[in-house]
Amino acid sequence: MSAILRLEGLSKRFGALAVSQxxxxxxxxxxxxxxxxxxxxGKTSLINQISGALAPDAGRIFFEDEDVTRLGLAQRARRGLxxxxxxxxxxxxxSALDNVALAAQARAGSSFRFFARAGKAADxxxxxxxxxxxxxxxxxVGRRAGELSHGxxxxxxxxxxxxxxxxxxxxxxPFAGLxxxxxxxxxxxxxxxxxxxxxxxxxxxxxxxxALADDVSxxxxxRLIASGAPEAIRxxxxxxxAYLGEEEAA
Amino acid sequence: MxxxxxxxxxxxxxxxxxxxxxxxxxxxxxxMNFVNLAHGAQYMVGAYLAAWLIGLTGNFWLxxxxxxxxxxxxxxxxxxxIYRHLYNRDPLDQILAxxxxxxxxxxxxxxxxxxxxxxxxxxxxxxxxxxxxxGLLYPIYRLALIGAGLAVAALLYLIxxxxxxxxxxxxxxxxxxxxxxxxxxxxxxxxxVFGLGATLAGLAGALVAPILSVEPGMGDSVLILVxxxxxxxGVGSIRGAFLGALLVGLIDTLGRAFGxxxxxxxxxxxxxxxxxxxxxxxxxxxxxxxVLFVRPSGLFPVKR
Amino acid sequence: MNWRAVVPGFGFAALALVPLAARWxxxxxxxxxxxxxxxxxxxxxxxxxxxxxxxxxxxGQAAYLGLGAYAAAILARYGGGDLLLEAxxxxxxxxxxxxxxxxxxxxxxxxxxxxxxLAFGQMLYFFFVSLSALGGDDGVTLDARARLAGTxxxxxxxxxxxxxxxxxxxxxxxxxxxxGSRFGRVLxxxxxxxxxxxxxxxEPFRYQLAACAISAALCAVAGVLLANLNxxxxxxxxxxxxxxxxxxxxxxxxxxxxxxxxxxxxxxLLASExxxxxxxxxxxxxxxxxxxxxxxxxxxxxxxxxxx
Numbered sequence: 001m002s003a004i005l006r007l008e009g010l011s012k013r014f015g016a017l018a019v020s021q022x023x024x025x026x027x028x029x030x031x032x033x034x035x036x037x038x039x040x041x042g043k044t045s046l047i048n049q050i051s052g053a054l055a056p057d058a059g060r061i062f063f064e065d066e067d068v069t070r071l072g073l074a075q076r077a078r079r080g081l082x083x084x085x086x087x088x089x090x091x092x093x094x095s096a097l098d099n100v101a102l103a104a105q106a107r108a109g110s111s112f113r114f115f116a117r118a119g120k121a122a123d124x125x126x127x128x129x130x131x132x133x134x135x136x137x138x139x140x141v142g143r144r145a146g147e148l149s150h151g152x153x154x155x156x157x158x159x160x161x162x163x164x165x166x167x168x169x170x171x172x173x174p175f176a177g178l179x180x181x182x183x184x185x186x187x188x189x190x191x192x193x194x195x196x197x198x199x200x201x202x203x204x205x206x207x208x209x210x211a212l213a214d215d216v217s218x219x220x221x222x223r224l225i226a227s228g229a230p231e232a233i234r235x236x237x238x239x240x241x242a243y244l245g246e247e248e249a250a
Numbered sequence: 251m252x253x254x255x256x257x258x259x260x261x262x263x264x265x266x267x268x269x270x271x272x273x274x275x276x277x278x279x280x281x282m283n284f285v286n287l288a289h290g291a292q293y294m295v296g297a298y299l300a301a302w303l304i305g306l307t308g309n310f311w312l313x314x315x316x317x318x319x320x321x322x323x324x325x326x327x328x329x330x331x332i333y334r335h336l337y338n339r340d341p342l343d344q345i346l347a348x349x350x351x352x353x354x355x356x357x358x359x360x361x362x363x364x365x366x367x368x369x370x371x372x373x374x375x376x377x378x379x380x381x382x383x384x385g386l387l388y389p390i391y392r393l394a395l396i397g398a399g400l401a402v403a404a405l406l407y408l409i410x411x412x413x414x415x416x417x418x419x420x421x422x423x424x425x426x427x428x429x430x431x432x433x434x435x436x437x438x439x440x441x442x443v444f445g446l447g448a449t450l451a452g453l454a455g456a457l458v459a460p461i462l463s464v465e466p467g468m469g470d471s472v473l474i475l476v477x478x479x480x481x482x483x484g485v486g487s488i489r490g491a492f493l494g495a496l497l498v499g500l501i502d503t504l505g506r507a508f509g510x511x512x513x514x515x516x517x518x519x520x521x522x523x524x525x526x527x528x529x530x531x532x533x534x535x536x537x538x539x540x541v542l543f544v545r546p547s548g549l550f551p552v553k554r
Numbered sequence: 555m556n557w558r559a560v561v562p563g564f565g566f567a568a569l570a571l572v573p574l575a576a577r578w579x580x581x582x583x584x585x586x587x588x589x590x591x592x593x594x595x596x597x598x599x600x601x602x603x604x605x606x607x608x609x610x611x612x613x614g615q616a617a618y619l620g621l622g623a624y625a626a627a628i629l630a631r632y633g634g635g636d637l638l639l640e641a642x643x644x645x646x647x648x649x650x651x652x653x654x655x656x657x658x659x660x661x662x663x664x665x666x667x668x669x670x671x672l673a674f675g676q677m678l679y680f681f682f683v684s685l686s687a688l689g690g691d692d693g694v695t696l697d698a699r700a701r702l703a704g705t706x707x708x709x710x711x712x713x714x715x716x717x718x719x720x721x722x723x724x725x726x727x728x729x730x731x732x733x734g735s736r737f738g739r740v741l742x743x744x745x746x747x748x749x750x751x752x753x754x755x756x757e758p759f760r761y762q763l764a765a766c767a768i769s770a771a772l773c774a775v776a777g778v779l780l781a782n783l784n785x786x787x788x789x790x791x792x793x794x795x796x797x798x799x800x801x802x803x804x805x806x807x808x809x810x811x812x813x814x815x816x817x818x819x820x821x822x823l824l825a826s827e828x829x830x831x832x833x834x835x836x837x838x839x840x841x842x843x844x845x846x847x848x849x850x851x852x853x854x855x856x857x858x859x860x861x862x
Contacts, residue, residue: 051753053749053752053753072752072757073749073752073753074752074753074754074755074756074757075755077752077753077754077755078755082753083753085750085753089747089749089750089753090747090750091742091743091746091747091750092746093742093746094742094743094746098739102739102740102743102754103754105736105739105740106754106755106756107755111736111737111739111740111756111761112736112737112764113735113736113737114731114732114735114737114738115731115732115735116735116736117731117734117735118734118735118736118738118739119734121736160754164754164755279665283665285665285668287798332845332849335849336848336849339851340809340851341611341664341665341668342605342611342801342805342809343805343848343849343851344848345611345613345668345798345801345805346801346802346805346806346844346845346847346848347844347845347848347849349798349801349802349844350802350840350841350842350843350844350845350847350848351841351845352798352841353837353840353841353844354837354838354841354842354845355841356837357835357836357837357838357841358837358838360835361835361838470794470795474672474673474676474794477669477672477673478669478673480669481662481666481669481670481673485665485666530684531680531681531683531684532677532680532681535673535674535676535677535680536677538670538673539655539658539670539674542658542659542661542662542666542670543658543661546661546662546663546666547662547666548666
């Protein structure tokens with residue numbers, strides 16, 4: 001089967017800083033692909049380009065064999081190319097349920113409906129509850145997102161992404177700032193999710209990456225220096241030198 | 251031909267005045283992210299203070315010299331009492347406060363100086379006219395005003411581009427988070443920017459006192475023109491304010507003078523004169539719409 | 555008990571009693587003032603929908619008020635002076651103007667948006683100032699108050715008050731439904747986090763454009779009523795100061811609350827009226843009061859119960 005996502009020669013500069021240099025990458029459907037790299041390697045910039053929040057200077061992006069390079073964030077999201085944010089990006093004034101129901105609403109046809117109460121839309125709320133149960137926030141449906149703990153907000157972020165019915169889910173550091181116990185829960189959650197949805201996981205937590213990933217790519221200084229099975233990456237001298245070596249030195 | 255020259259000079263003069271007012275306001279928007287609707291009222295206060303001080307001293311130059319520190323003091327008082335507490339707040343609170351200030355200041359000048367327009371004599375040294383071409387006299391004062399405005403623009407350009415303070419102001423306009431990272435005292439920078447804006451607005455008010463009638467509400471109509479200038483030029487950009495102001499001044503003046511006549515050529519006279527009179531005051535707004543459509547951040551956006 | 559329905563219900567019931575109370579005082583003056591307050595409440599509420607619910611700080615709302623008023627004046631002049639016909643003309647006219655100008659304004663963000671709405675409002679103002687066919691600066695007088703579906707019910711000031719109250723109540727119910735609808739939920743989400751909304755697959759521009767049109771349409775109805783109340787229309791209806799007044803009313807009542815906009819409008823108009831009976835220089839009192847409210851934050855509620 002052909003790749004679900006294909007990057008061809010993606011390049012992006014901010015002034016003198018090259019955040020992406022001629023990146024080529026293919027993601028196979030049904031797998032969890034992890035993207036690792038030291039701070040400032042350009043991981044988030046790459047996620048932003050794939051999701052459509054940032055336009056690349058050169059190169060092309062194919063999603064399910066369609067060239068989406070020129071499509072905006074919203075258009076890509078509607079095609080099932082869905083992302084989560086590194087810093088949880090929620091509607092703090094809405095309840096947890098409404099946050100997720102809005103995501104379900106985005107998939108449920110036109111939102112130019114002016115009269116029926118959205119809060120009483122049983123189909124949307126049911127979908128939202130399923131997603132919230134999935135991430136273990138079933139008890140928190142009525143809480144305002146702004147009142148949730150940091151860990152709960154990270155989980156809500158994933159629930160929102162799930163309710164968007166992703167064909168490919170881009171997860172930007174879902175483990176960032178989580179405690180040991182919360183990390184373990186999130187890890188278990190992603191273990192079950194990876195059987196259902198293709199994921200591109202950007203992560204710092206090496207333990208999580210090697211526990212979850214089917215494939216791993218390494219980004220250093222805006223370049224992909226290696227791509228392959230986790231074991232191969234762990235053993236690769238180039239990676240150890242460029243990345244793991246730096247970590248040890250630091 | 252003579253008319254064209256006169257109207258071009260008039261347009262230039264309006265543009266210069268608009269520049270003096272918008273230069274300060276565009277920095278206040280850009281550096282402080284502050285919506286100051288009362289900037290036009292500060293211009294009006296400048297005109298009133300000039301009229302009062304010139305009358306009091308009996309000398310135009312002395313009055314003008316006293317007006318500048320007076321408007322600066324007035325602006326700094328507003329900053330200390332009100333504006334300072336509204337930085338980093340919801341723009342709606344800033345709008346509410348400065349809208350309230352307009353009501354207060356408009357009513358205040360009416361209470362102090364009365365609702366009747368006040369006129370100010372042109373200084374003797376600049377009275378009379380100069381012959382631009384045979385049979386065409388143009389008031390010297392207006393020419394001097396254009397010259398003074400250009401001199402201030404040049405001075406401002408030097409300050410903003412070639413001094414340490416100017417560098418900080420530019421840094422602030424392009425990235426307000428950066429100035430605190432650079433260890434610059436934001437409170438002091440804001441005070442400088444605000445004081446500069448207040449003084450320039452006051453100067454503009456003082457300069458127009460001899461050629462416009464000084465009256466309550468004179469700042470309100472100017473304020474909107476200044477907004478148009480800033481939208482066209484780009485928030486935070488002195489260069490944008492300068493070119494935007496000249497553009498608005500020229501188009502508005504020439505459009506009103508020649509728009510109807512030009513339309514006469516295209517359609518029958520009575521229809522043309524009606525359309526012309528309706529359309530010409532709208533010209534600058536259409537220009538603004540066009541600029542916004544093509545460049546939503548103005549012609550000379552400050553890099554963010 | 556559903557308080558969301560009960561509180562507004564009591565509010566509107568209380569407003570319905572005003573004409574009865576007015577009989578004990580200077581009836582004509584009181585009714586005129588109360589009707590004007592209701593009409594401005596409708597306009598302020600339409601602005602609240604954009605500004606509070608949609609996060610769009612429009613400084614050109616008075617343009618829609620003016621469009622509505624001029625639509626009424628033009629129809630009245632050519633014998634079409636029926637309230638339904640006037641509203642039916644004013645609504646699409648204002649919505650169309652809103653869509654055309656907002657399509658450009660919405661490209662701009664933040665302060666740019668505020669200033670461009672202000673400038674478009676001013677553009678329309680100058681258009682009517684120089685339109686000599688409709689009296690230009692001097693405005694135009696309406697010969698008679700509009701009829702209602704062919705009847706002359708509205709000729710009585712009391713009936714006209716109830717017509718304004720009905721428009722306000724209907725407008726409230728309509729906007730309240732829209733705020734709670736799927737559309738309203740997207741709009742509220744855009745106000746909080748536009749990037750997130752796009753990442754979900756919504757295009758904010760379309761929703762904001764529709765919100766502008768809805769707001770303009772409702773404000774135009776207020777304009778139609780205002781023209782008929784005053785029997786007179788002039789460009790002064792649509793000065794930017796008038797737009798500023800509407801923002802003041804909206805912010806006073808608390809950003810985001812439709813009922814708050816109504817209370818803010820009533821409070822602002824009645825306070826201005828009260829102050830001006832005691833002094834010629836009302837600005838000297840109203841102005842500082844607004845500054846004080848702004849410094850405390852959160853509108854009148856902030857003044858009473860403490861700021862942010």
